Amino acid sequence: MNATVTAGERGRSASAADDVRAVLLAGGEGRRMGRLVSGRPKPLIPFGGTSRLIDFSLDNARRSGFSEVLLLSQYEEQHLMDDLHRVWNSSQGFRVHFGPYDDAYRRLPAGALPERLPERSGPRERGTADALIHKAAHVFGGPPSEILILHADHVYHFDYQDMVREHRRSRAALTLAYQRIQRRYVHLFGMVEFDARGNLTNFVEKPAEPTSDLVSAAFCVFDTACLQRYLEQLDGTDWQHDISRDVIPAMLAGGERIRGHLVRGHWEDIGTVDRYLRAQLALLADTPPLPLGHMPLTIRPDVPRRFTRTAANIRASIVPSDVRNAGVVERCVVFPGVRIGQEAMVHDSVLLPGAEVPAGARISASIVMENGSVQPAEPDRPADAVRARIAQEEERAR
Template identity: 50%
Template sequence: MTLPDVRAALLAGGLGERMGRLTETMCKPLVPYAASCRLVDFSVANAVRSGVPEVVLLSMHRERDLIDHLVAHWDGRGTRVNFGPHDELVRTGSLAAGAPLPPRPAESGTADALLNNAEYLFAPGARDVLVQHADHVYVFDYGPMVAAHRAAGADVTIGVQRIERRFVHLFGMVEVDSDLRVRRLVEKPAEPTSDLVFTAFCVFRADVLEEVLTSLAALGEDGWRHDISRDVLPAMIREGRRVLAHPVSGYWADIGTVERYHLEQIRLLDRPFPLPPATLPRTLADVPSRFVPERGSLIGAGVEVPAGAVVRSSLLFPGCVVEPGAEVDRSVVLPGARVRAGARLTDTVAPAGEDVTGLRSGLIDLEPA
């Protein structure tokens, strides 16, 4: 076990409303990705890869489906998934198939999720708490980050990455000094003054995180915004606590909208690969998706492109069907979707189970109403 005294908190409670039709029938963490897995699998795979012994699931929306997925694919495979207040039900087999879960307390933000699960996050055995999100796509070993965090005596160490300045307003902007001490963090700034953004995974000293959350909760329901990026980290910076940045190289993406969902998957087809197919988690099939150079496409296990079909620069997921005479260009075809003969998809997504006929170009039909 590489990180025996680190416990992860996996934030997976968002509604995913900006994902439009893609989250009509499933929670956002379970949206399929990269013709190989689901969004949540990246963060869990990173925890397993890094030797984190326990991940505490912080979920709310359609969480029974999410729990079933994690039990089937991840729990006990090097890392234990703690299902919080539902853990005993899950492990004793007391939860009947399809039965609803007991309701959780309402949450107004990510910090509320930490507070509502404090008894599991701050239980004995963890020196540090690693906060993750269930909708971020990256392949990472947290070991060096935790080592740097401890060597520097940091209260919290946050991942940071440089991006194009024009996109900074979509993220948490970070300003650091020459020693990588964080001097300022502003969520979605109107006028960015830095090209450094918070990757939204970070390592807290467990005792410090508990103390800061307790002091913020004492402000009352309306005294703060209940958010890690807007409240917890800025409060620590103001108080002079040791908040350090850890540069993150390589591919990282926050999948927050239908547009990002489509764009970032098409980017996976670039050469060299941002994330090589062999590095992707595999939960949709037992074998990896394959890149087909003559089509410039990533094609999932069991999918065959028939003669007479045209597929260019696209992702075809396991379980989808493309009929002879169909055309798929710079598009994402999800499990169970069927692209009929004569149909044409361009720069779009075919949702899971959809029967596609006619022409579709762009994402407007998938966007939130």
Template identity: 45%
Template sequence: MRDVRAALLAGGLGERMGRLTDDMCKPLVPYAASCRLVDFSVANAARSGIPEVVLLSMHRERDLVHHLATHWDGAGVRVHFGPHDTLVRSGDLPPGAPLPPRPPESGTADALLTNAEYVFGPGVRDVLVQHADHVYTFDYGPMVAAHRDAGADVTIGVQRIERRFVRLFGMVEVDADLRVRRLVEKPAEPTSDLVFTAFCLFRAEVLEKVLGSLAALGEDGWQHDISRDVLPTMIADGRHVLAYPVSGYWADIGTVERYHLEQMRLLERPSPLPPADLPRTLAGGPPRFDADTHCLLGDGVVVPGDAVVRSSVLFPGCVVEPGARIERSVVLPDARVRAGARLADTVTAVGEDLTGPRTGLAGLEPA
């Protein structure tokens, strides 16, 4: 894997996450009572033996850079901070000072173009494009092997899902040899139950060439997006676009509703993401599943005997007071649920003080 470089897309605004991204960038939203969203992709790269991950960030990136430098850089993988790498490593950045602004970007393909000098380079044979808001545990090694054995120009992860949800993703159509014949982003009328998991492995020289040809179309000549431009162009040009089936759990956390829903799925037995397999950047120990309350409890969380807590996910640092009631909810770090508060089917914000009733996600989602 030494000639594979990962490019981590972490520049989205996260507007669909509503109040959860009021005070933090989306990749840093806590997850699974153990870590943050971005940790899954970086952990997968480290687990797979990929030597370097290039961070393609944009919004509120100082906090994201600090998180990755603290928890991941040098821990089985090197994190390259793009144009900020020298400054971050120099120690000359004053505490709390913002990072210099990056060039503006209109989409995911722009992120690759503006960071091309860090993504491409001598010794890089393949570029793995990842997203910082996807939840899954995966070894990319077999995917790299299949990609190279097939001589593919790009290999994309695919997974079968319920047809009714396909319109939320990139729909993929393949032939009997798993060669991709069509990719349609968020189709109005899906014709396949196969979706793009949005991580993909490009031959570096091919990706660089395709990006250059698209950029030559001018600012208004394309949509600046990997799923809407780069991959469809490669398919239309007859390049070898291979699908790699992804079994096991994978989730794209795009909205408050999905954020809540997918964490409720962690309470299933067996869990789709066993607590012992989760990255741990919020606390030293893994979360524990309490069978009596059917809850996932972060390291150090204490539930008073006279509080009622059922089918919920409680993060390290949260406080539940005696007399509180929490059902099918997610309580984030440093939130306090006061005596008499009643939570059902909802999510707290980080550090929120809950004193009364809250049911559902109204008020948390974007207006």
């Protein structure tokens, strides 16, 4: 990994992470990601030439002083856990905990993986809140004083320490991350409103008529006892089994104190192929929203990467040192092991690890898969969510 935690950083973060359980929600099927989820769970989709989607939240947690993150998964669980065990559990000081399956990994010798996992018990989760209920012994056991909720498809560079400290100082039931964007794009996100004292007064998922220019960034810190109480109240009722659509509105209606934490840096929720492509092409700007050095290095960490402005038929692209290019590459994110054939031209695209582009090919605005197949990125409908992110960056720059 390219990000390290110094002894001083560990000392500063110890009190903030102490007694907090970091829970990473990774149960989504990712159907809107098309062929990108063929043969792999959504959290393991490569991103930025360096990482997988799930690595951003894990790297943030590690740098924030957490020694462990609890994974709540559902689809292709063993594939996901085997991969995370190899990448994240091989070094001391940080690991991913696999809940009911963790013993199957802990008892193995270093580098080994279980042949098969215990049979999954209980019904499938129907939403993010279900995941907390079905694995309550691992989420709430201890018990921790707070629960930090993270997501497996968010791309950002963030230190959770200040957010946790603010949560504790305010004695809030919940502190949620939020950002300010142009109001015309708020309908694509969860809208939030606060009073003059900074307390949440309104939370609406994808509002038809926005009344605020603030949106939820989805990661948040709950008081453990309060979260448990509302999950118990909602379980068995006619609800959507979701944190954003059920738990937070119920807490708000119940008069709980809910605070906000402003996220000033870049944050991206990757939900469609179009947003996946555009979010990576944004990394090629003169001033990228997420610098290359801020991205976790988990895919072939032995291969150096750099942003190349102009050199040997490569222009304005992130490229690894092992790329073999006999064509022209412009405004692309290129992963290790890529081969580009004679007189091929690739523009505004992402080339996944080991992808081969045949001689003479013409590829634009697409993802070149590991097996060489090409997936064009159709614009999102009815609205292009990436425009909201561009507007968001412009708003911050003012």
